[in-house]
Amino acid sequence: MFPEYRDLISRLKIEDEHFARIFDRHNDLDQQIKNMEAGIVPADGMTIENLKKEKLQLKDSLYQILRKASNV
Incomplete structure (x- = not known):
């Protein structure tokens, strides 16, 4: 999922609890x-x-979180 954001995903999973929770729920589903x-x-x-x-x-x-974080 979103290979173009692979590095950002890795960072956000560590730094952003909300993102990590959504990401984990998505994978569980x-x-x-x-x-x-x-x-x-x-x-x-x-x-x-x-x-x-x-x-x-x-x-x-x-995706919205990733786009916002990549524009910072």
């Missing part, structure tokens, strides 16, 4: 979704769809 889609964890389509929406919102938030 990504793994949950993969497990559900693979059938490892039982889930219906609506649950997966809702998790994907939450994950996308988090990704948007992360």
Whole structure:
């Protein structure tokens, strides 16, 4: 995710608690979704769809933070 911001992501995960929390939640959701889609964890389509929406919102938030931090 966002390879052009790799260094900035590493820095923000250490320096910005809010960013780190959002980043970790995004990664947790990504793994949950993969497990559900693979059938490892039982889930219906609506649950997966809702998790994907939450994950996308988090990704948007992360991107906004990255853009703002890169312009400083």
